Amino acid sequence: MSATSVRVETGSPPPRRQRVRRRRLRELSTRDRVVLGFMVGIPTLIQLLLVWIPTLISIGLSFVRWNGLALSDIKPAGLSNYAYIFSDYTPFWPAVGHNVLWLLFLGVIGTPLGLLLAVVLDQKIRGSRIYQSIFFIPVMLSLALIGIIWQLFYSQDNGLLNYLLGTANTPRAVDWFGDSDVNLWAAMVAATWRHAGYVMILYLAGLKGVDSSLREAAALDGANGPQTFFRVVFPAMKPTNIVIVVITIIESLRAFDIVYVINKGTNGLELLSVLVIQNLVGEGQVIGVGSALATVLLVISLVPIVIYLSRTFRKERL
Template sequence: MSVSRFNRRDGLVVAAMLGVPLIIDAAFIWLPALASVGLSFTKWTGVGGVQLKSCDSLPSVPGIPQPGCLNGVDNYSQAFTTYPDFWPAVQHNIIWLLVFAGFATPLGMLFAVVIDRGIRGSRIYQSVLFLPVMLSLALIGIIWELIYSPNYGLINSVIGRTADDNLIDWLGDPSLNLWALLVEASWRQAGYVMILYLAGLKAVDPALREAAQIDGATGWQTFWRVIFPAMRPINIVVMVVTVIESLRAFDLVYITSGGNPLKGLELLSVAVTQNIVGETQRIGFGSTLGVILLAISLVPITIFLYQAFRREESPK
């Protein structure tokens, strides 16, 4: 029996296959993330460089932009105390997460279970439900703007609320616009979750279903007590995706608001963009909001992964 040898050429191939993705990942993800952490402790408008000096020690000359400087944790203090959009943005992000976790994800799982049962036309249903995932969020926003339009939109036309005295401004009313956008986002998220759970259902050993049926378990009992626990890796992926998608929500809000902040649609991702590329160009403060958003997203993901892997390593 011949034994394959790992020669120098194989080593170069492996090094290239591992090294190139790592370099790209570091250059476009980790280095910008670390740079954002550093910039979050500065006061910088993007003009000139950043001096490693305290902002209090630099003279302020009228008419001349002050160079970037270190201001410690002042950005964080300002974010938590005086920035008016911070706490509404946190609240709306939490609502976004709860809707995704409590509505969009169970709905996508329901779609996956029904389609996995092999109903007639399942391929068509799967394609139709997955279609929003294939569309860009910008296009989804445009489609739903036509549906929500107060004067000629589909919803107001169906319910007869297109007259000036009784029309409903779904995207302009602060009490409605967040929920209207959550319908848009859930429409897409449900299809995404459906595909993930379909992949998980196909990977489950059919012997588990047969054993449950022999033991007299109902379809409901088979799914929740046998199939669902067997899909733990997929459940972890879905949980991480749900948290990330809910906290990085940006495109739909930005398209709906036209780049301008709207009352009722404050989100952390939008606040980051408005401070970094907006008229004020507060790069340091925008980086602070980005770091806070990263920390918030890591907390539930870390807790869930810790609990999941601890259950797997615990003795049976």
């Protein structure tokens, strides 16, 4: 029997933290309660109007057939849209594979690279603030702009990469964004450039929060630098690690801008987010199929978020 059930059955008072919160709310003046209501209510209303209501509408549209024109053209479709995307919609499974590959690439390359940068810059080297700013600059740029920047790097005729390889303006020049065998890898490298800077900042904050006495105790026990980090420091950053895992998963699922800038997510760059837009916008739009794809993407995205929130709230209750 859990501790929570024991409290309920014995009629014991709620935890001290909850009692303190309730007492603070009772002590607020009327003016403070009004201000608090506005501070909570307005963001909640905006969230409802811009996120949750459109989400519910999209889920509802996934069960209909509609060309996006007259409302009278809406026809119930049941689960046929989902059956179509899982069985007959050709780009779906390749897009799922590309998203999984994107996740693995960020997890194996981007996230460790961000961790390495954080560890190096945490050593109080000279000019570390400047280096932090340099590595963080890509995070402040949109993925669409990053795609444009890397097009200059990957250009087949005048790109920097082909120039360094000595193949620029020759028949041997690689079309990095046009060749379906390499364009996905090129796009993932560009996305990693941004992701590593984001992870670096998060890990730097996590490293600052590690108790210095843990490192001192490890040094007294004779542990060297790598042993101290992997056996003491890294496990102590467990909350940060969980956040970064969730962020990495979400980043791999919401990847859209960069591939859409390259070639609108075609010719080997199909991703789930791109398929959603392709079916919802432009000619030949299929609202039901696009909404079903968006719902599938939502469900996949909610899995890591729910796991993270459940762990967070469980710790708060304890």
